[in-house]
Amino acid sequence: xxxxxxxxxxxxxxxxxxxxxxxxxxxxxxxxxxxxxxxxxxxxxxxxxxxxxxxxxxxxxxxxxxxxxxxxxxxxxxxxxxxxxxxxxxxxxxxxxxxxxxxxxxxxxxxxxxxxxxxxxxxxxxxxxxxxxxxxxxxxxxxxxxxxxxxxxxxxxxxxxxxxxxxxxxxxxxxxxxxxxxxxxxxxxxxxxxxxxxxxxxxxxxxxxxxxxxxxxxxxxxxxxxxxxxxxxxxxxxxxxxxxxxxxxxxxxxxxxxxxxxxxxxxxxxxxxxxxxxxxxxxxxxxxxxxxxxxxxxxxxxxxxxxxxxxxxxxxxxxxxxxxxxxxxxxxxxxxxxxxxxxxxxxxxxxxxxxxxxxxxxxxxxxxxxxxxxxxxxxxxxxxxxxxxxxxxxxxxxxxxxxxxxxxxx
Amino acid sequence: xxxxxxxxxxxxxxxxxxxxxxxxxxxxxxxxxxxxxxxxxxxxxxxxxxxxxxxxxxxxxxxxxxxxxxxxxxxxxxxxxxxxxxxxxxxxxxxxxxxxxxxxxxxxxxxxxxxxxxxxxxxxxxxxxxxxxxxxxxxxxxxxxxxxxxxxxxxxxxxxxxxxxxxxxxxxxxxxxxxxxxxxxxxxxxxxxxxxxxxxxxxxxxxxxxxxxxxxxxxxxxxxxxxxxxxxxxxxxxxxxxxxxxxxxxxxxxxxxxxxxxxxxxxxxxxxxxxxxxxxxxxxxxxxxxxxxxxxxxxxxxxxxxxxxxxxxxxxxxxxxxxxxxxx
Numbered sequence: 001x002x003x004x005x006x007x008x009x010x011x012x013x014x015x016x017x018x019x020x021x022x023x024x025x026x027x028x029x030x031x032x033x034x035x036x037x038x039x040x041x042x043x044x045x046x047x048x049x050x051x052x053x054x055x056x057x058x059x060x061x062x063x064x065x066x067x068x069x070x071x072x073x074x075x076x077x078x079x080x081x082x083x084x085x086x087x088x089x090x091x092x093x094x095x096x097x098x099x100x101x102x103x104x105x106x107x108x109x110x111x112x113x114x115x116x117x118x119x120x121x122x123x124x125x126x127x128x129x130x131x132x133x134x135x136x137x138x139x140x141x142x143x144x145x146x147x148x149x150x151x152x153x154x155x156x157x158x159x160x161x162x163x164x165x166x167x168x169x170x171x172x173x174x175x176x177x178x179x180x181x182x183x184x185x186x187x188x189x190x191x192x193x194x195x196x197x198x199x200x201x202x203x204x205x206x207x208x209x210x211x212x213x214x215x216x217x218x219x220x221x222x223x224x225x226x227x228x229x230x231x232x233x234x235x236x237x238x239x240x241x242x243x244x245x246x247x248x249x250x251x252x253x254x255x256x257x258x259x260x261x262x263x264x265x266x267x268x269x270x271x272x273x274x275x276x277x278x279x280x281x282x283x284x285x286x287x288x289x290x291x292x293x294x295x296x297x298x299x300x301x302x303x304x305x306x307x308x309x310x311x312x313x314x315x316x317x318x319x320x321x322x323x324x325x326x327x328x329x330x331x332x333x334x335x336x337x338x339x340x341x342x343x344x345x346x347x348x349x350x351x352x353x354x355x356x357x358x359x360x361x362x363x364x365x366x367x368x369x370x371x372x373x374x375x376x377x378x379x380x381x382x383x384x385x386x387x388x389x390x391x392x393x394x395x396x397x398x399x400x401x402x403x404x405x406x407x408x409x410x
Numbered sequence: 411x412x413x414x415x416x417x418x419x420x421x422x423x424x425x426x427x428x429x430x431x432x433x434x435x436x437x438x439x440x441x442x443x444x445x446x447x448x449x450x451x452x453x454x455x456x457x458x459x460x461x462x463x464x465x466x467x468x469x470x471x472x473x474x475x476x477x478x479x480x481x482x483x484x485x486x487x488x489x490x491x492x493x494x495x496x497x498x499x500x501x502x503x504x505x506x507x508x509x510x511x512x513x514x515x516x517x518x519x520x521x522x523x524x525x526x527x528x529x530x531x532x533x534x535x536x537x538x539x540x541x542x543x544x545x546x547x548x549x550x551x552x553x554x555x556x557x558x559x560x561x562x563x564x565x566x567x568x569x570x571x572x573x574x575x576x577x578x579x580x581x582x583x584x585x586x587x588x589x590x591x592x593x594x595x596x597x598x599x600x601x602x603x604x605x606x607x608x609x610x611x612x613x614x615x616x617x618x619x620x621x622x623x624x625x626x627x628x629x630x631x632x633x634x635x636x637x638x639x640x641x642x643x644x645x646x647x648x649x650x651x652x653x654x655x656x657x658x659x660x661x662x663x664x665x666x667x668x669x670x671x672x673x674x675x676x677x678x679x680x681x682x683x684x685x686x687x688x689x690x691x692x693x694x695x696x697x698x699x700x701x702x703x704x705x706x707x708x709x710x711x712x713x714x715x716x717x718x719x720x721x722x723x724x725x726x727x728x729x730x731x732x733x734x735x736x737x738x
Contacts, residue, residue: 129695
């Protein structure tokens with residue numbers, strides 16, 4: 001059984017209000033399905049599920065506000081885990097087991113998955129850890145049978161089968177706790193105000209906790225602008241590419257080259273496998289949203305542009321999905337026309353870097369002993385000095401510049 | 411389906427040399443005792459009579475001298491096959507191989523390819539003692555600029571030389587002395603083989619046995635024994651020790667999630683060290699157990715038969731280790 005929890009949609013989010021269940025018990029869930037709408041300081045967010053399964057039970061009623069990490073629903077997995085061979089007697093065993101099961105079992109899934117951080121390190125194979133994370137198995141509750149008691153793949157699979165066989169067990173005490181939560185009064189606060197508070201909280205935390213260091217580099221945009229001009233000749237108005245799409249792709253590729261910046265700082269530097277570029281969108285009502293372009297390194301420029309065209313209006317309408325808000329691994333802020341020559345970003349925790357693009361403008365530039373007029377952009381990097389040093393930042397800036405000088409390679 | 415023929419590893423090697431000599435006039439064989447004596451291990455027996463002294467060339471006992479001559483001939487447009495009796499003596503030719511053959515393309519700014527093929531006997535033979543029994547593939551696999559092949563099967567004994575002669579760059583071929591009399595089946599029309607890719611010799615799902623050279627048949631034999639116990643191992647023959655075809659063994663590990671690396675060479679700084687490192691670097695999240703290794707014991711190879719046998723992994727060692735890994 002998978003415990004589906006209130007997700008954290010950013011370092012600043014502490015709780016959320018379940019506004020509406022989109023799926024009912026018994027509904028079949030596919031990867032990417034939206035299960036519920038949750039109201040947060042960032043507006044109404046659609047919460048997605050990343051697996052296959054059947055919604056077994058809803059544990060939180062509509063209208064209740066619960067902390068991040070609270071189990072919202074139990075989902076019985078299908079797909080990979082569902083194909084595990086189950087003993088023929090399983091359904092029967094399930095019926096008999098429930099009433100006689102010792103109450104200690106209830107804690108099995110509902111206990112928060114922080115045991116590992118608090119207690120001693122859990123030995124688990126890399127593969128088993130990967131599967132556990134995908135299937136949302138709390139590894140602190142799994143008994144390892146591998147070398148030195150390490151948890152291996154078979155142990156996780158066994159645990160998944162057991163969870164499937166005992167679906168009723170974990171529900172007992174949580175709902176009571178949930179019902180004690182007061183219904184949300186957040187609707188009384190204007191949306192813009194809530195966003196302002198969220199930005200304030202995240203940015204204060206960033207400036208308090210993160211020792212930023214800054215690099216700045218002027219980058220020649222002549223090749224990039226020429227490439228865009230050429231590329232846009234063949235595109236309809238709707239399909240036209242903007243420089244920002246190039247920036248996002250170039251940043252994603254540069255992060256691939258310098259992976260220490262595509263990371264979070266949580267008990268040390270932890271690199272992220274996927275490159276999901278958060279993109280700062282300013283809201284007309286004030287405040288900002290940072291939706292992510294997932295796996296930007298693997299997308300074409302056209303795909304990134306299409307993504308931006310989709311995501312920016314949705315961000316402004318407060319219609320983002322949970323994955324788009326919670327999964328960015330690095331952030332870009334682009335000041336656009338007229339606003340400023342340079343922008344120095346404040347890191348969005350727990351990320352370790354933010355890159356800022358100023359306005360693209362023409363400047364007199366010395367090149368090979370001659371003065372010429374070229375489009376340039378001033379690019380800045382703000383990075384977490386706990387996680388990386390200036391050398392890493394410098395490598396990133398050099399890589400970014402290299403890609404912008406060779407736009408065809410993007 | 412074409413018919414198969416049964417032949418020894420030695421005959422497969424000889425057939426390949428003969429075909430190469432017939433196909434291309436630029437090809438000739440040079441080495442110690444390859445002519446009148448028929449080769450120290452009788453691989454070239456009869457070829458002198460068939461092709462004459464211009465193409466089957468006995469050379470003085472000077473590895474550095476004749477390997478250098480072979481490199482020179484390759485630079486001048488020939489396609490020499492240099493036989494160094496065993497890898498043990500090849501150290502005397504290392505300066506020629508590493509400082510000349512491996513670097514000349516680079517030093518000449520891309521102008522001079524060195525299409526030389528150097529064959530050497532490798533590994534333990536039959537009680538030949540420490541100075542004639544080394545497994546030194548790792549030395550050669552360390553050096554950029556050369557290609558290094560390990561002949562682990564009859565198919566490759568028949569085919570690798572022909573492909574190596576097509577290469578514009580130096581190729582070192584390791585042939586295994588202990589396998590010369592081993593019989594095997596190959597297709598009647600067998601010939602050149604791909605010398606860029608490793609090969610899955612047996613498909614399995616529980617563990618990847620990654621090996622080369624003498625380890626291939628031993629691993630296959632171990633796999634059969636294990637199959638009877640319900641353990642299904644995959645056998646990956648690396649074949650190409652430089653440049654390593656990591657794609658193939660990483661895919662295998664991604665499938666089985668467990669790996670045991672088997673080789674005769676000494677464990678420290680070996681081929682399996684490199685394979686293990688690449689698995690860790692590129693397939694870490696596929697691993698369900700630590701990568702394990704079975705390598706040669708780090709001693710000079712002993713003379714007595716029972717100690718010689720004990721100094722490199724045997725079929726039973728592989729079986730035992732796989733059992734231990736999968737059923738702790």
